[in-house]
Amino acid sequence: MYMKYKRNERIGALTYMLTNSPNKIFTYNYFSEKLDAAKSTISEDIFIVKESIEKLDVGNVVTIPGASGGVKFVPKVNKIEETRFLVELAEKxxxxxxxxxxEFVFMTDIIYSPNVSEVIGRIFASRFIEQDIDYVVTIETKGIPMAFATAxxxxxPLVVIRKDIKVTEGATVNVNYVSKSNKxxxxxxxxxxSMKEHSKVLVIDDFMRGGGTLAGIRSMMKEFKSEIVGVxxxxxxxxxxxxxxxxxxxxLRLDEIDEAEERLTIVPNL
Amino acid sequence: MYMKYKRNERIGALTYMLTNSPNKIFTYNYFSEKLDAAKSTISEDIFIVKESIEKLDVGNVVTIPGASGGVKFVPKVNKIEETRFLVELAEKxxxxxxxxxxEFVFMTDIIYSPNVSEVIGRIFASRFIEQDIDYVVTIETKGIPMAFATAxxxxxPLVVIRKDIKVTEGATVNVNYVSKSNKxxxxxxxxxxSMKEHSKVLVIDDFMRGGGTLAGIRSMMKEFKSEIVGVxxxxxxxxxxxxxxxxxxxxLRLDEIDEAEERLTIVPNL
Structure with a gap:
């Protein structure tokens, strides 16, 4: 049994379905059945949703033509919102x-907040949306929420590389690397x-100094014959x-950290 | 500078803002400024958004009266969707x-998919929404995406308890427990x-056998003078x-696992 929707209500329903599943392609048929309206009507409604999303400047509603076509919501963060967010985050x-x-920085009380992770995820997604990414890859533990939000x-899907060898994960691939910070x-x-071979992956992490961990992730991805298309x-x-x-x-960039002098300066990369 | 929105477009914009920040209270003033419309107009628009969200059966739009009042979207999963989802997940x-x-079960290829985690998160959130939760608490690693989705x-905010002692986290509280599965x-x-004392927490995890880990989490929460109001x-x-x-x-319930006999039965708790 399908509900009857008025036009205004269809706009609400379509906005919900599209924006709550970013980058998922919905067919006009799906919407037509779900909302009990002709495809031509849905098409007009989608146009209004598109206008409203683009006025809000939170993303684009993109129509994919052809047999396997449909419509999807591609989220983005507008430059003003991004700048304000990064300036505030750097300050905090x-x-x-x-x-x-x-000389590490305690950040989890901030970056585990869904509002913060979500925006970070949307910023990363906006930057790498053109790369045809198959997986977001991170290394446990602290980067997982923002990597998940990006995914x-x-x-x-998200892929989480474990530190040390886990016996409860079935057959695993293991690599070693030298940590530059503590040798x-x-x-x-x-x-x-965890993932298919020959994939394109985006690596996401919360903090990086030296490139030891990244080198480790690179050798891991080599074992999966996969390419890192962005970090x-x-x-x-x-x-x-x-x-x-x-x-x-x-x-963000860690410009200065000095425990004895009690100095910590993190600045946005604008 | 504010954009001019037509009514239809305001419905789309309001639906986006409300449903993309579940359980966040927005004031009518905020919407009124953002969409350049009178509060009485916004109030009528919100009523339409409410109708459309409730017809879709994905949650409720709740108005909070009074000076600190406003409006929020409370997501839910309807019973049919939940049943279908859990039956399919158990099968997979x-x-x-x-x-x-x-005798563990490899699950990460499935539960790290954002679509799956999101629904799990919404189901848990629906079950515990009445408990006035301050934090979602999980233990690293595999439960983090679903715990984050719940949060x-x-x-x-999400809180992630670490295994072993981390020196890069500043002052830490440490507890020990006996793992019932391997003694x-x-x-x-x-x-x-990571969290304020005297909080109410919801514990989320991907897999449980015995209650060793849970006992560990309980003693940790005791150290933070906090109460576990749901698991x-x-x-x-x-x-x-x-x-x-x-x-x-x-x-889901793990009914039978037998590696030698190649038998694994996971069933939904309906």
Whole structure:
């Protein structure tokens, strides 16, 4: 049994369905059945949804022509919102009380908030939407929420590389790398069934200094015959040159950290 | 500068803003400014959004009266959708190829998919929405995406308890517990600044057998003077009696697992 919708209500319903499943393609047939309206009517409604989403400047409603066609919502973050968000986030994080042993920055109270992760995810998704990404890959633990938000925004599965070898994951692929920050050899492990080979992946992480972990992820992806088409990092401590060479896009830059002097400066990369 | 919206477009814009931030309270003033329309007009528009969301049966649009009042979207999963989802998920997971060493079940290829996690999150959020939850708490690693989706749906922060002690997290609280599955002593660690004391928390995890980990989480929450008001688990291997005693709500039940006989039966708790 289908409900009867008035035009206004169809606009609401279509907006909900499209924007709550970013980058998912819906057919006109699906909407037509779900909302009990002719395809031509749905088509007019979609046009209104498109106008309203584009006036709000939160994304685009894109029509895909052809037999396998349909319509999808591609989220984006407008430049003003992005700038304001990153400036505020950098300010909140630049609190010397946040410096922890080994000159790391305590961030989880902020980056585990869904509102914050969601925006970070939308920013990364906007930057890499053109890359035909198959998976978002991260390494446990702290980057998982923002990597998940990015994956949701791109409508692709998340893959989480584990530290150390997990026996409960079935057959795993293991690689080792040297951590540049503490010169230790670290092991990474990923279940063979976590992802298909020959994929294009986007790597997301919360913090990067040196490129040891990234090198580890690169060798892991090689084992899966997969290509890293982008790297998104929330806070980078690397030089801009290094980031450019390694094709790393970082939202914030750790400019200065000094526990003894109680100085911490994190700035947005605008 | 504000855009001019037609009524139809306002319906789309309001639906987007409300449903993309579940359980967040928006004031009529905010909408009135954002959409350049009188509050009485917004109020009429909200009524239409409410109708359309309720016809779709994906949640409720709730008006909060009074000075600090406003309007919010409370997501829900309707019973038919929930049943269909859990039946399909149980079927997919009941593949003997998924049995791993120690009689665990490989699930990450499925539960890391944003579509799956999102629905799990919405189901948990619906079940615990009345509990005034301050935080969703999980333990690393595999439950993080579904816990994050639950937190997003409830509009509260996520807290992730770490295994072992992390030196990069500043001051941490550490507890130990005995894992019933392998009789080892396990350490859990949580940064002191991860959450406020005297909070009400919802614990979310992907898999539970025995209650060792849960006992560990309980002692951790005691250290934070916080109360566990609910426990949501995707797959439970415990008896229904145990789950009832421990106030555990599990979506799926592991009925049978036998690696040698290649038998795995996971059923929905309907």
């Amino acid at each position: 994080l630049s609190d010397p009380e946040r410096i922890t042993a080994g 949701r925004s791109l409508n692709v 230790n050899i670290q092991s990474l492990s990923l279940a063979r069934n 998104g990092v929330l806070v980078s401590r690397n030089s801009e040159e290094f980031n450019r060479e390694q094709n790393i896009s970082s939202l | 997971l009941s593949d003997p190829e998924r049995i791993t060493a120690g 997003r749906s409830l509009n509260v 080892n002593i396990q350490s859990l660690s949580l940064a002191r600044n 949501g688990v995707l797959v439970s291997r415990n008896s229904e009696e145990f789950n009832r005693e421990q106030n555990i709500s599990s979506l």
